[in-house]
Amino acid sequence: MNIKFTIVLSTILIFLSFDFAISQNDxxxxxLSQRDQVYERPTSNIRSGEANRLDRTLSISLHMIKVNNDSIHLKPDDVIEMIDSSNILFERIGLSFRVCSIDTIDNFNFLKFDVGFDEEMFIMNYNENTINLYIVQGVYxxxxxxxxxxxxxxxxDIIVLAELSDLVFAHxxxxxxxxxxxxETFFGQELVDGSNCEETGDQICDTPADPYQPTMDFLLSFSLDGDCNYRNDLQDSxxxxxxxxxxxxxxxxxxxCKCRFSIEQLNTMAEIYLNQRNNLW
Ligand SMILES: [Zn+2]
Structure with a gap:
């Protein structure tokens, strides 16, 4: 396999100046992490237009949190059902997920998971070589x-979910x-004509430039029609x-409106799995 990588230093973005409630559940x-992340991005082998199949099922260690002595927050069966229904979104690369173990965490304080403060939750029940999925009431x-x-x-290998939605899980x-x-604009603003798609935006070329920004001005002016068509007249440079x-x-x-990954997105996930998360089984 001829895979070429570039190292991209990506300081993760901060969208914190956004403190009003919107009926968006995604x-x-x-x-939003303040930590700098360095990781390799595949730059070739993902843009062929063909899905690169993995044909692999990855294990999930499901960590449920106790609300009190007698009950836990949400039902493991509902999480399993959510994962099952999300698997169709990864079918084109032959990737799927299944729950291999379920445990409970006896500390209701973690129901409200504070990023940057509650990471000790991960130490308690972490299972190596699996995706550790923690189900909480809210991520804050x-x-x-x-x-x-x-x-x-x-x-x-950690995911925290506060909502049992196949779309949120897949995201x-x-x-x-x-x-x-x-x-994404950290790497620069992607142009509608796609001429800079490899370096800017989400660095994925089969997802057209997206002007979405989580600001009040944008949200007040933005709308989709009943068929999920974009109804703004925003223009690029x-x-x-x-x-x-x-x-x-x-x-x-x-x-x-959301129902799919693009082929390049799927291929990127496959490449990142093969090269940077291949400890998962
Ligand atoms: Zn996101």
């Missing part, structure tokens, strides 16, 4: 609620295997109108 704390960063959080490639799996939001991928899992558009 808010995601994953890119600077007192803002988020429905999911994960550590990017190069760090521990976190995307970050877990190195995907960025489609509206070339004067081209944006046509963002409102159906993509790594966007922040309506859950009702």
């Amino acid at each position: 808010f995601c704390a994953t890119n 960063l600077a007192d803002q609620y988020y429905s999911g959080y994960t550590l990017p490639p190069g760090l521990e 976190q799996i995307g970050h877990f295997f190195g995907l960025y939001h489609t509206f 070339n004067g081209d109108f944006y046509i963002p991928p409102t159906d993509n899992i790594m966007t922040f558009y309506s859950q009702a």
Whole structure:
């Protein structure tokens, strides 16, 4: 396999200046870490247009948290059902997930998981070589609620979920295997014509440029019609109108519209798995 990598230093973005409640349930704390992350990004082998199959099922260690002596927060069966229904989203690369163990954490304080403060939760029940999935009531960063959080490639195999949604789970799996939001601007603003798609935006070329920004001005002006078509007249610096991928899992558009990863996104996840998370079985 001829895989060429570049090292990208990605200081994870901070979107913290966003403190009003929106009826979006896919808010995601994953890119909000202040830690600098260095990890390898595949630059070739992902843009062939063909899905690179892994044909692999990865194990999940499911960690449920006790609410009191008698009960736990949410039902393991519901988590298993969520994972089962998310598996279809990864079918094209032959990747799937299954729960291999279930345990409980006897500390209700972790139900409200504070990023940067509650990481001791991970030490208690961490199972090597599996995806450690912690089910909480809320992920909090600077007192803002988020429905999911994960550590990017190069760090521990951890996902935290506050909502049992196959889309939220799949979105976190995307970050877990190195995907960025489609509206990422840390690397520069992607152009609608795609001419700089490899270096800017989410560095994925089959997800069109996405102008989404979590700011009040943007949200007040943004709308999708009933068919999930983008109804803004925003233009990029070339004067081209944006046509963002409102159906993509790594966007922040309506859950009702999101249903897929692109081929390059799937291939990126496969490459990151093979090269940086291949301890998972
Ligand atoms: Zn996210």
